[in-house]
Amino acid sequence: MALLDVKNLSIQFGGLKAVSDFNLSLEDRELVAIIGPNGAGKTTVFNMLTGLYKPTEGNILFEGNSLVGLKPHDYTARGIARTFQNIRLFNNATVLDNIKIAFTLQVKYGLGEALFRTRNFNTVEDNLELKSLELLKILNLDGKADFLAKNLPYGEQRRLEIARALATNPKILLLDEPAAGMNPNEIDDLISLIKEIKERFKLTVLLIEHHMNVVMNIADRIKVLDFGHTIAEGIPAEIQRNPRVIEAYLGGGHVEC
Amino acid sequence: MNYLKDKKVYIIIVLLYIIITVLNKLGLLNSYLLQIIMLAGINTIMTVSLNIVNGFTGQFSIGQAGFMAIGGYASALFTTILFNTSSWPAYAQIPMFIFSLMMGGLAASIIGFLIGLPTLRLKGDYLAIVTLSFGEVVRASIRLIDYVGGPRGLAGIPRYTNLFWVFLFTFLAIYGARNFVNSSFGRACISIRENEVASETMGIDTTKYKVLSFTFAAFMAGVAGGLFGHLLMFLQPDTFSFLKSNDYLVFLYAGGAGSISGSIVSGLVLTIVPEMLRFMANWRIVIYSLVLVMLMLKRPEGLYGGKEFKWLKPKKRTVIAGNKGAEITN
CATH class of the missing domain: 3.40.50.300 (P-loop containing nucleotide triphosphate hydrolases)
Incomplete structure (x- = not known):
C-alpha cells in the first residue's frame, strides 16, 4: 500500500x-x-x-x-x-525557539508542571534543548541558535524552515x-x-x-x-x-x- | 555568594516589603500612599495578564476589566454575601479570603473559556469588538443583578487585602507568567503571534492554545479583581467600564507588549506617577497623556519592547546540553 x-x-x-x-x-x-x-x-x-x-x-x-x-x-x-x-518563520523568536516550537507535539508535561517547574519539566526541557541543538547541527545552523530568525541571511532562513519541518x-x-x-x-x-x-x-x-x-x-x-x-x-x-x-x-x- | 546572587531578586522583594512595612509603622508612609502601592501591585497583575493574551499570543483583546469585575464580585460573594465573614474569627477569615480569591479567578477563567472558545476563531479587529462588548455586557449585567447590589454597588466587603497579599499575588502572577512564557505552552502562543499558518503546520492546535492563554489570563485578572474588591471594600459595576480596560491597554503598550518586565514597570510607574502629579490638579492628565505620546513616538515598541530583566529570562540550558552533546558525538 x-x-x-x-x-x-x-x-x-x-x-x-x-x-x-x-x-x-x-x-x-x-x-x-x-x-x-x-x-x-x-x-x-x-x-x-x-x-x-x-x-x-x-x-x-x-x-x-x-x-x-x-x-x-x-x-x-x-x-x-x-x-x-x-x-x-517565527521571526521574533530565536532560531532555537523556532525549532523548539516545532517540537511542541512531542513535549509531554502539563500546564501545572510548567508553572511550577517540576523536575519532570526540567528534564523534558533539557532534552528538548539537546534535541533541538542536534537538529540545528545537522543543518549547519548550530552557531546561530541564539539569533532571531528574522536576522538570518536568506539561505539560512530556508534551511531553518527545513529544520523546523523536520522537528x-x-x-x-x-x-x-x-x-x-x-x-x-x-x-x-x-x-x-x-x-x-x-x-x-x-x-x-x-x-x-x-x-x-x-x-x-x-x-x-x-x-x-x-x-x-x-x-x-x-x-x-x-x-x-x-x-x-x-x-x-x-x-x-x-x-x- | 553564588546562592545569594541567584536569589537576589527574591531578597530584594522581601527587603522591599520589609522597608514599606517599617516606613508605614513609623508613620512615614501614610495609608493613602500604602493604598497606591497596593493598587500598583494589582494593576501590575492586570497588565501582566493582558500581556499574555495581547503581547505573547498576539490576540487583540480589550475587555480585560470584565474579567476583573467577575473575579471581584465572585470573591466578594464568598466573603460578604454568602457568608458574613467579618464576624468570623481571624484564623478563619484568611483561609476564606484566599479561597474566595481562587473562586474569583476560577469564575473569571470559566467565563474566559466560554467566551474564548467561539470568539478566538475571529482575528484582529473582530476579536477586539467581541471582547469590548464582553466587558460592557459584564458591567451592564452586574448593574441588573440586585443580589450583588445592582447599580448601587456592593458595600461592606471586609478589607482583607493588605501589603503582604498584594506582594505575594503580584509575585505569583509574574512568576507564573514567566514560567508560562518559557514553556512549550508559551512558545506555542508566541508562534501563533508570529505566524498563525506556520504555527498550525508545525502541529500546534492554535485554537486550543489561544483559548488556554485567554483562560489563564482571565484567571489572573479574576484574582486581581478579588484583591481589588477587598482593598477598596466596595465594588461598583461602572468601575469596570471600558475606561478601566483602556487603562490596562495603555499600561501594556507603554511598557512593551511581549515583555513581562515592561508590564511590571508600567504597572507600577503609571499607577504611582499620576498620583504624584495630583498637586497639578487637572494639568496632570495633560502631562500624563503628553508623556505617553512622547513615549510612543520615541519608542513605539514600548519601554521594554523585546527586552526582559535578566531574572525573567529562561535559564541557559546550553551548558548542560553542550556537555551531553559532546558525549553523544564521541
Missing part, C-alpha cells in the same frame, strides 16, 4: 478550478517532484495536502486513513510536514521551492542536504521546484502541472523529452501574424 494516496483531488475558488483531478501515489522513501509554470496550482496542491485548503472533491489517504476535513495540525501530527515558498518528526516532507532565490553554490549544497536528510530521517519527499538541475538530480519521478491539470508524469528522462511539457514551458508552436 502506498504511504500517501491522493485521488481525484480538485479545488474550486469561485468560478476558477485551480486544481482538477490531481492523482498521486507516494511510496515509502520516494522522492517525487511537482513542476509546472507559475500559477499551475502546485502550491495549491501542497495547501490541500497539509489541510490549509479543503478540497472540493477527491480524497487524501495517508497510511490508509482519509485526512480530508482534519485541521492542519492533525496533518502534521500524523506525519506530513512542509516548508513554505514565501518563508514563514515535527514527519514521514512525508513537502518542500515548496526550497531553492528559490539561491545561487548555484547554495543549490548544490541544498541538493546534498536534501539527499542527506532523506536518508537520515527515512523520509518520503514531495518537492516543488523550478530549478531543473535540482529536480533532474534528485527526483525519482516527476509530475507536471499546467493550469491545474496533470499534463505529464514519469521519470526525469521521460519528462525532459515530453513534447507537452516543452510546450507548457516554452509555449506552443502556433503563431499568428
Whole structure:
C-alpha cells in the first residue's frame, strides 16, 4: 500500500478550478517532484495536502486513513510536514525557539508542571534543548541558535524552515521551492542536504521546484502541472523529452501574424 | 555568594516589603500612599495578564476589566454575601479570603473559556469588538443583578487585602507568567503571534492554545479583581467600564507588549506617577497623556519592547546540553 494516496483531488475558488483531478501515489522513501509554470496550482496542491485548503472533491489517504476535513495540525501530527515558498518563520523568536516550537507535539508535561517547574519539566526541557541543538547541527545552523530568525541571511532562513519541518518528526516532507532565490553554490549544497536528510530521517519527499538541475538530480519521478491539470508524469528522462511539457514551458508552436 | 546572587531578586522583594512595612509603622508612609502601592501591585497583575493574551499570543483583546469585575464580585460573594465573614474569627477569615480569591479567578477563567472558545476563531479587529462588548455586557449585567447590589454597588466587603497579599499575588502572577512564557505552552502562543499558518503546520492546535492563554489570563485578572474588591471594600459595576480596560491597554503598550518586565514597570510607574502629579490638579492628565505620546513616538515598541530583566529570562540550558552533546558525538 502506498504511504500517501491522493485521488481525484480538485479545488474550486469561485468560478476558477485551480486544481482538477490531481492523482498521486507516494511510496515509502520516494522522492517525487511537482513542476509546472507559475500559477499551475502546485502550491495549491501542497495547501490541500497539509489541510490549509479543503478540497472540493477527491480524497487524501495517508497510511490508509482519509485526512480530508482534519485541521492542519492533525496533518502534521500524523506525519506530513512542509516548508513554505514565501518563508514563514517565527521571526521574533530565536532560531532555537523556532525549532523548539516545532517540537511542541512531542513535549509531554502539563500546564501545572510548567508553572511550577517540576523536575519532570526540567528534564523534558533539557532534552528538548539537546534535541533541538542536534537538529540545528545537522543543518549547519548550530552557531546561530541564539539569533532571531528574522536576522538570518536568506539561505539560512530556508534551511531553518527545513529544520523546523523536520522537528515535527514527519514521514512525508513537502518542500515548496526550497531553492528559490539561491545561487548555484547554495543549490548544490541544498541538493546534498536534501539527499542527506532523506536518508537520515527515512523520509518520503514531495518537492516543488523550478530549478531543473535540482529536480533532474534528485527526483525519482516527476509530475507536471499546467493550469491545474496533470499534463505529464514519469521519470526525469521521460519528462525532459515530453513534447507537452516543452510546450507548457516554452509555449506552443502556433503563431499568428 | 553564588546562592545569594541567584536569589537576589527574591531578597530584594522581601527587603522591599520589609522597608514599606517599617516606613508605614513609623508613620512615614501614610495609608493613602500604602493604598497606591497596593493598587500598583494589582494593576501590575492586570497588565501582566493582558500581556499574555495581547503581547505573547498576539490576540487583540480589550475587555480585560470584565474579567476583573467577575473575579471581584465572585470573591466578594464568598466573603460578604454568602457568608458574613467579618464576624468570623481571624484564623478563619484568611483561609476564606484566599479561597474566595481562587473562586474569583476560577469564575473569571470559566467565563474566559466560554467566551474564548467561539470568539478566538475571529482575528484582529473582530476579536477586539467581541471582547469590548464582553466587558460592557459584564458591567451592564452586574448593574441588573440586585443580589450583588445592582447599580448601587456592593458595600461592606471586609478589607482583607493588605501589603503582604498584594506582594505575594503580584509575585505569583509574574512568576507564573514567566514560567508560562518559557514553556512549550508559551512558545506555542508566541508562534501563533508570529505566524498563525506556520504555527498550525508545525502541529500546534492554535485554537486550543489561544483559548488556554485567554483562560489563564482571565484567571489572573479574576484574582486581581478579588484583591481589588477587598482593598477598596466596595465594588461598583461602572468601575469596570471600558475606561478601566483602556487603562490596562495603555499600561501594556507603554511598557512593551511581549515583555513581562515592561508590564511590571508600567504597572507600577503609571499607577504611582499620576498620583504624584495630583498637586497639578487637572494639568496632570495633560502631562500624563503628553508623556505617553512622547513615549510612543520615541519608542513605539514600548519601554521594554523585546527586552526582559535578566531574572525573567529562561535559564541557559546550553551548558548542560553542550556537555551531553559532546558525549553523544564521541
